[in-house]
Amino acid sequence: MGITVVEVTKQFGDFVALDDVSVAIPEGSLTALLGPSGSGKSTLLRVIAGLEKPDGGQVLLGDDDVTHQPARARGVGMVFQHYAAFKHMTVWENVAFGLKVRKRPKSEIETRVHELLELVQLEGLAKRYPAQLSGGQRQRMALARALAVDPEVLLLDEPFGALDARVRKELRAWLRRLHEEVHVTTIIVTHDQEEAMEVAGQIVVINQGRVEQVGTPRELYESPANEFVMSFVGPVNKLGDTFVRPRDISLSLEPEGDATEAMVERIVHLGFEVRAELVRDDGQHLLAQLTQEEAQALELERGVIVYAKPSRQTVFTR
Amino acid sequence: MTAKYALRFGALGYLALLLLLPVGLVFYRTFEHGFHPAWAAVTNPEAQHALWLTLIIAAIAVPANTLFGVVLAIALVRHRFPGRGLVNAIVDLPLALSPVVVGLSLYLLYGTGGWLGGLAGHGIKILFALPGMTLATIFVSLPFVVREVVPVLREIGTDQEQAAETLGAAPFTTFWRITLPAIRWAVGYGVVLTTARAIGEFGAVSIVSGRIEGKTETLPLYVQSQFEGFNTTGAFAACVVLALIALATVLVMRIFRPKEEAA
Numbered sequence: 001m002g003i004t005v006v007e008v009t010k011q012f013g014d015f016v017a018l019d020d021v022s023v024a025i026p027e028g029s030l031t032a033l034l035g036p037s038g039s040g041k042s043t044l045l046r047v048i049a050g051l052e053k054p055d056g057g058q059v060l061l062g063d064d065d066v067t068h069q070p071a072r073a074r075g076v077g078m079v080f081q082h083y084a085a086f087k088h089m090t091v092w093e094n095v096a097f098g099l100k101v102r103k104r105p106k107s108e109i110e111t112r113v114h115e116l117l118e119l120v121q122l123e124g125l126a127k128r129y130p131a132q133l134s135g136g137q138r139q140r141m142a143l144a145r146a147l148a149v150d151p152e153v154l155l156l157d158e159p160f161g162a163l164d165a166r167v168r169k170e171l172r173a174w175l176r177r178l179h180e181e182v183h184v185t186t187i188i189v190t191h192d193q194e195e196a197m198e199v200a201g202q203i204v205v206i207n208q209g210r211v212e213q214v215g216t217p218r219e220l221y222e223s224p225a226n227e228f229v230m231s232f233v234g235p236v237n238k239l240g241d242t243f244v245r246p247r248d249i250s251l252s253l254e255p256e257g258d259a260t261e262a263m264v265e266r267i268v269h270l271g272f273e274v275r276a277e278l279v280r281d282d283g284q285h286l287l288a289q290l291t292q293e294e295a296q297a298l299e300l301e302r303g304v305i306v307y308a309k310p311s312r313q314t315v316f317t318r
Numbered sequence: 319m320t321a322k323y324a325l326r327f328g329a330l331g332y333l334a335l336l337l338l339l340p341v342g343l344v345f346y347r348t349f350e351h352g353f354h355p356a357w358a359a360v361t362n363p364e365a366q367h368a369l370w371l372t373l374i375i376a377a378i379a380v381p382a383n384t385l386f387g388v389v390l391a392i393a394l395v396r397h398r399f400p401g402r403g404l405v406n407a408i409v410d411l412p413l414a415l416s417p418v419v420v421g422l423s424l425y426l427l428y429g430t431g432g433w434l435g436g437l438a439g440h441g442i443k444i445l446f447a448l449p450g451m452t453l454a455t456i457f458v459s460l461p462f463v464v465r466e467v468v469p470v471l472r473e474i475g476t477d478q479e480q481a482a483e484t485l486g487a488a489p490f491t492t493f494w495r496i497t498l499p500a501i502r503w504a505v506g507y508g509v510v511l512t513t514a515r516a517i518g519e520f521g522a523v524s525i526v527s528g529r530i531e532g533k534t535e536t537l538p539l540y541v542q543s544q545f546e547g548f549n550t551t552g553a554f555a556a557c558v559v560l561a562l563i564a565l566a567t568v569l570v571m572r573i574f575r576p577k578e579e580a581a
Contacts, residue, residue, distance in 0.1 A: 072488065
């Protein structure tokens with residue numbers, strides 16, 4: 001079921017969390033709400049879930065205006081950053097909770113919970129309590145619990161934020177596969193642009209309670225709408241009014257044309273690629289990203305003087 | 319090493335001198351002349367009545383304060399309302415006020431010429447009867463459940479409750495199946511403390527009861543009246559009953575505590 005948010009505003013005291021936000025989330029998509037902390041992305045998710053009442057505007061699930069419906073009537077599945085596991089219940093009871101409060105027949109609950117535990121690979125841990133699970137397992141349990149009631153939409157609030165880097169990477173890949181399997185309209189809130197790019201088909205960039213841009217990961221990276229999006233979705237060099245991605249800077253050892261002279265300050269090895277941190281005469285810092293091979297050919301090391309030339313740059317008109 | 323032992327013996331010695339010795343002495347004096355005089359002293363009708371009255375008052379005050387305590391704790395932690403800070407402060411009042419003040423204020427309210435003193439004329443007897451004594455007990459034992467539950471509610475946060483809500487649970491279902499199980503040890507601990515206070519209360523109850531022998535005497539009041547009447551065996555034997563109830567309470571507390579920490 002698609003989600004439509006129309007001109008939603010929300011204030012907490014003097015703080016404007018959402019300022020006239022309108023977004024359309026297509027049915028069956030996996031959309032990321034991306035923004036820095038305090039940007040309003042979580043508030044938007046909670047407004048969609050019905051956990052927060054907007055001051056103005058509308059929320060539509062499919063064609064139904066659910067703005068004034070309580071969370072329990074909306075048919076959304078929600079996953080929280082800190083798992084929100086029911087600590088006094090076993091994994092099985094956690095997953096069965098939504099079905100039990102809906103008074104589904106016992107046999108149906110049995111089958112469904114079994115199915116879901118298999119889906120999230122926790123079959124063997126059904127009798128454990130949340131305290132006996134790892135963070136990643138807890139979050140998979142929370143996901144199974146949210147999916148148990150066949151939600152129309154699945155809302156994930158920084159679901160991997162409390163996990164360590166490796167588990168986070170695994171779960172991202174797993175979430176993508178899961179979404180291909182179950183195809184429920186999903187929104188994931190994150191402040192991590194890499195996570196958003198890796199997982200989502202569509203990204204909504206939010207900053208200071210406003211939507212800055214909506215697009216596919218590629219669109220955001222290739223043609224950012226403004227300065228904020230440009231610098232938020234990846235590293236960027238600012239040269240006067242122009243913006244250049246580190247990948248779009250080519251280096252040579254000979255001066256050529258309008259290339260700018262700079263000294264290598266540090267070389268960072270990122271695996272396949274190398275990041276060169278440069279500093280110009282006037283003190284301005286530059287980042288250039290090149291392949292291992294290119295770096296070797298130039299014999300880059302600390303103190304070497306290079307000439308940097310942007311191969312592609314962006315200027316935003318204000 | 320020596321410092322550690324000195325500390326240990328210091329702490330134990332302090333407790334022994336101030337707590338164990340006096341209470342132990344009561345036990346000793348009670349059974350000084352054997353078990354039978356003590357048994358006779360606690361099974362006489364007046365002592366029995368006092369014990370019974372104490373238990374009845376506790377049986378009303380404890381559930382009342384438990385229900386009120388849980389509701390108030392939820393209101394204080396989960397809701398914002400005008401006067402919240404004031405309510406929060408007032409809850410602690412019974413801890414700060416001397417029970418005598420509580421007793422006297424109830425006396426002024428319900429006594430002859432008091433605001434609600436007219437009730438007696440309509441056949442509703444508050445003072446010198448069970449209702450007044452129960453009110454006094456409820457007053458002095460009011461804060462314990464609230465004070466135990468508030469920090470736990472704060473710590474568990476609202477995530478679990480909100481998760482239950484999105485899963486389709488109505489507010490009462492969420493309370494019953496999520497919130498209550500999460501705070502159950504705190505409630506249990508609060509109930510134990512409330513019970514201990516309700517059973518042991520002397521000052522406030524003493525004033526509103528009028529201390530009519532065999533009618534409005536609770537166990538602590540009975541101890542006092544027997545002591546004043548030079549029936550030391552009776553006084554000490556009743557003391558032992560109170561001490562045993564306290565001991566049982568402490569044991570129940572010990573059962574609650576470790577589980578609370580493990581959770």
